[in-house]
Amino acid sequence: MDTAAPLALDAWDSYQRMRARLSARIARELTAASGLSEADYEILGALTHEDRPVRPVTLGQCLGWEKSRLSHQLRRMEQRALIVRTSCVEDGRGQEVTLSAAGRDAYRTAKTAYDDAVCRYVTQRLSDEQLVQLRGIAETVLPHLD
């Protein structure tokens, strides 16, 4: 409060401004190019990475999402035919989620736009040194967020 630490305040303020504008910009470009939201993109990315049917509970762990958020999201994506849900043989409570052809296509388009935006706005603008610094900062903060 009274012991102002100008450096810390400045750094946080700059970070917050960058974060807000960057998220908005990338989300907008992603949607414009592919019709996918960032949430859609994350789900499809995880499914592509796994490359086989995945249990929602696993997705939830990978992405760090709350289960109700995931449930709503999967329902909406199934309605839009981006994914397919089948009931799970091994566990009567569970499901398995698979990419549909449309989901695979949409993800490809989206990934191009996403990578392009990240490159144009971030990685291309930063020096290798700054990229190392950014990774270091994130990896320093992350362990304290559990």
Added chain:
Amino acid sequence: MDTAAPLALDAWDSYQRMRARLSARIARELTAASGLSEADYEILGALTHEDRPVRPVTLGQCLGWEKSRLSHQLRRMEQRALIVRTSCVEDGRGQEVTLSAAGRDAYRTAKTAYDDAVCRYVTQRLSDEQLVQLRGIAETVLPHLD
């Protein structure tokens, strides 16, 4: 695509994981301590900083918010009696927004919790050098986001 730049990918991935978890954590602590959302907190912070009636259009510029988002947010905050809206004398289209006593109190409580969380999760964890780096990274990226 094919020209993988592992450093860039790593840095972006780390950043994204930090960003997602950090936002969630801070938002939750803020709400738990004060009952305010991050959106509420931003508005009240801007009003406190100005310390006089502010036009919504000015708030929109300061915060970089879309006007409809701002309109919805101000309506909800007025309903909860965190702010007061009066019609503007100089401009018949406009309004002036003021902090209520409740808004001022809630903001004080929230600021304590917010600053504490930012300190615990971020500024305290990073070295002065890293804080300088973070500010530098944000200020490097920001100019390209208009």
Added chain:
DNA sequence: CGCGTTTAGATGACATGTCAACTACACTGG
């Protein structure tokens, strides 16, 4: 087996954000 406890997931109420109209006032040039 049978009963209590986890676990997977769904659901409904509600807060928030975006987009596309829409209203109403202000300004500007003829």
Added chain:
DNA sequence: CCAGTGTAGTTGACATGTCATCTAAACGCG
């Protein structure tokens, strides 16, 4: 003055996220 254009703000439809609660299946243990 006044018609056209710009600006401030609202509104409604809809997507998304959180929380609390609910169902049903799995598990664990006497």
